[in-house]
Amino acid sequence: MGRIAGIHIKNYGSLKDIKIGKLLSDKTGKELGNINAIIGQSGTGKSTLADAFGFLADCLDNGVETACDLNGRGGYEKIISQGAKDSIEFELYYRETNSASPITYELSISTDKGGRPIVKKERLRQRRANERYGRPLSFLNLDEGKGYAFKGLNSGLDEEKKVEIGDEIKVELADPRQLGIVTLGELKEHPRIVKFKNFLKNWYLCYFSPSSAREIPNAGPQKYLNRAGNNLNNVAQFLHREDPGEFKKVLKDIQSKLTGINKIEPIRLQNGQLVLEFSEEGFKEPFYSQKMSDGTLKLSAYYLLLHEKDPRPLVFIEEPENGLYHKYLSELALEMKRSVKSGYSKQLFITTHSPFFVNALSPDEVWVLEKQKDGFSTIKRASEYENVKELTDEGIVLGDLWYSDYFG
Numbered sequence: 001m002g003r004i005a006g007i008h009i010k011n012y013g014s015l016k017d018i019k020i021g022k023l024l025s026d027k028t029g030k031e032l033g034n035i036n037a038i039i040g041q042s043g044t045g046k047s048t049l050a051d052a053f054g055f056l057a058d059c060l061d062n063g064v065e066t067a068c069d070l071n072g073r074g075g076y077e078k079i080i081s082q083g084a085k086d087s088i089e090f091e092l093y094y095r096e097t098n099s100a101s102p103i104t105y106e107l108s109i110s111t112d113k114g115g116r117p118i119v120k121k122e123r124l125r126q127r128r129a130n131e132r133y134g135r136p137l138s139f140l141n142l143d144e145g146k147g148y149a150f151k152g153l154n155s156g157l158d159e160e161k162k163v164e165i166g167d168e169i170k171v172e173l174a175d176p177r178q179l180g181i182v183t184l185g186e187l188k189e190h191p192r193i194v195k196f197k198n199f200l201k202n203w204y205l206c207y208f209s210p211s212s213a214r215e216i217p218n219a220g221p222q223k224y225l226n227r228a229g230n231n232l233n234n235v236a237q238f239l240h241r242e243d244p245g246e247f248k249k250v251l252k253d254i255q256s257k258l259t260g261i262n263k264i265e266p267i268r269l270q271n272g273q274l275v276l277e278f279s280e281e282g283f284k285e286p287f288y289s290q291k292m293s294d295g296t297l298k299l300s301a302y303y304l305l306l307h308e309k310d311p312r313p314l315v316f317i318e319e320p321e322n323g324l325y326h327k328y329l330s331e332l333a334l335e336m337k338r339s340v341k342s343g344y345s346k347q348l349f350i351t352t353h354s355p356f357f358v359n360a361l362s363p364d365e366v367w368v369l370e371k372q373k374d375g376f377s378t379i380k381r382a383s384e385y386e387n388v389k390e391l392t393d394e395g396i397v398l399g400d401l402w403y404s405d406y407f408g
Helices: 046-062 064-072 180-184 191-201 232-242 244-257 294-306 326-340 388-393 398-403
Strands: 003-012 015-021 035-039 088-095 103-111 117-126 137-143 146-150 156-158 163-165 168-172 204-206 261-268 274-280 314-318 347-351 366-371 377-381
Touching: 003 046, 015 046, 015 377, 035 046, 035 326, 046 064, 046 103, 046 191, 046 204, 046 314, 046 347, 064 117, 103 191, 117 180, 117 191, 137 180, 137 191, 146 156, 146 180, 180 191, 232 244, 232 261, 232 274, 232 294, 244 261, 244 294, 244 326, 294 326, 326 347, 388 398
Parallel strands: 035 347, 035 366, 204 314, 314 347
Antiparallel strands: 003 015, 003 088, 088 103, 103 117, 117 137, 137 146, 137 156, 146 168, 156 163, 261 274, 366 377
């Protein structure tokens, strides 16, 4: 499945130049783990960081011009950092397994002479198999849609020595507004591009809306929760069909977190669809999910998301505390940590204002955004602040330190 070891973002709104984790261009950082919480005061760029991930996903699905306008972004001129003369740039340092050589993806987005957003530069690089050191080979390199790609798993161009290894093909895209990995990622002769494109394509950016989740489902079982969460009952139906025993355990776990809820059961309607039924203290008749509170629906959605049978490799959730009782948050953070485990099957990014959520995390799992005097943001791990690691080692929980202004 893979996970991001590091990301570098340049000229994206208030994120003029931030680095998170380890990169090919900067190996001084430590690789990102499976859970990464981003905290900071209001206006420091947490939503911008979440949107940067969403922007990359939208570029893949819709092309860069459309992505600039989606989700209220307002076009390229509104996205690029004020005063920036260079392009919007991303560098992703990605690893499929612990033993696999990391892949670096570089993307630069600018405008053409007519002011339309285009892919200015796109490159993929990786060291050859079994090589632990040395410069990685470029196996995709495009300038405004023109360049080369190399077939197979162990080929590429040593750009420093100008030495080609393997089979090179010339590439010229018909539309420079589209990512090269979209086209080449459909061809089996480019297995590394296929894998990387699929990794990017399977990101999940959560824009959960309780009002959407109350919609009556009009389709059958669905494997994954969609961005708005209006297929919550469809996902429940899928999980119930695939593994009824495990699904009931998940429902029982959700029920145990909700005060006043005695039982949650899946109920099949006359049309064959399944909805969640909640039995609440003090009421003889149960309620369907359409009548439950925002917090109940959000917690249910998060637990179903965390217990996907075939998890998506990257999940980004903004401010899970909204609408939830504060005492649920530490347990939700622990449930997230349990769900990602230690492998390469799932990676979580979460923005939060809640010290209760942060209390369940370690200093290496938390990143702090701060706004500087020039209006742009910087970011660093909580463990990089003076005395934070030592204090948590002594048993003081991280959220309490943050609330008490020891950092951030």
